[in-house]
Amino acid sequence: MSKKLAACLVAAALPLSASAAPESYVIDPYHTIPYWETDHLGFTTMRGRFDKPTGKFTIDTAAKTGTLEIVIETKTLSTGDSERDARSRTRDEHLRTPDFFNVTEFPTMTYKATSVKFVGDNPDALEGDLTLLGVTKPVSLKLLRWRCGPDPRTQGKRYQCGGNATGTFKRSDFGMKFGIGPIGDEVTLWMSFYGFRQ
């Protein structure tokens, strides 16, 4: 009798399992913006951002698993200082040289999440690897916000997930050692992101 009951339960659960299969999302490059910040001369915090990253993520809320891969073009770096005025070069031009992001030699940086931690039904943190300047090191990202639902801009025709994530790393771990001391070693990464379900 108990075997029959178990078989019935499994059969009843099958459609639910199928509907909870991993869902794939493509990153929205226009609303996904990675920001970074670091200490500047011990006085203030310098912030910058990268534009139009690309990538994808999957999420399986039933199995509580997920993946993320995001590719950032380093030449899109901006700190809001792009006009030379009376100077030979701008801060953004300096940040693109081998002193910092070395964008000619390393045009992209990537983040690949290898595991997702859930709290309840929602993803809470990502464990993954950041590849910057040819060096790959583990970096964790904490999800500060996360929400999925129909995109109101499309009258609900498109389904999307979005949120905010943050994490820290030491730039010296990636070989970016110029100016450590006056300019902070610890970098905080902030990212607001959207993904559209495929």
Add this chain to the structure above:
Amino acid sequence: MQEFLTNPVVQGGIAPFVVAVIVVAILAKAKLAGLAVTVGFAIAVALVSGLGFTPLTATRKVVLLGLLAPLVGIVVDFALKKSRTLTAVIALCCGALTVWVFWSVLEQKAIGDALLLGGVAAVFVAWFVAATLQLAGQPVRAGGAALMLGLGAGISAILGASALLGLYGIAVGAGAGAFLLVQMLTGRKLVAGATLTLSASLAAGLVAAAALVLAQLPWYALIVLGLIPLAASLPVSDRLPIWAQAVIVSAYGFAVAVIAFVLTWWAPPPI
């Protein structure tokens, strides 16, 4: 102390210069005073970015070759007979190594752009080395040329947006400045040889080429920097005291370097 050592003036100028003066004092009798250039360069690299070679980026290849150059220089000075053929072979090898240094960048470009950029960098470094090696037997000219090669490449690199490359170049100049200063103060000529001229020209040449490939040094400023060894060959009376010869040779080089600075300052932003 930590704050002192993170000051760029100390990292690229004062520390390399002070250590280089000590090296000149210790190694002058062994005819190895030219090692001051490489020691100055190494001090700056250690203070600015650390002596690491993994992953072997283009900038780290510049450092690696800059540190290995005096080994070849010593072999040339003590074991080989100097000739134009030898100078040409060394220069060609340096040009080929320049392509290796920037290969990771060149392979990402279209074939035409890669050939142009790699060709300009390789020809420049080969020329820089060949022209400077010609001064190996004239220690005052060699010291003055090396001083301005380093300062010229370094300051141009800073104006071309890279302070890191700039400090590396200035450190080469600081090491050569120590070599020159000891001659000026003692009134006696030291032995320069390929130990000094190859080390200074290869390190400074690669720094300038790196500023072209990885930062924003315009190609025409590179050509002007290539004239520094020629400027150091302009006439100077041997009857003048050594300190005066050193000042005049350095002034020749400086006049050329200033043109490169101005051209770099006014170079338009990349499209």
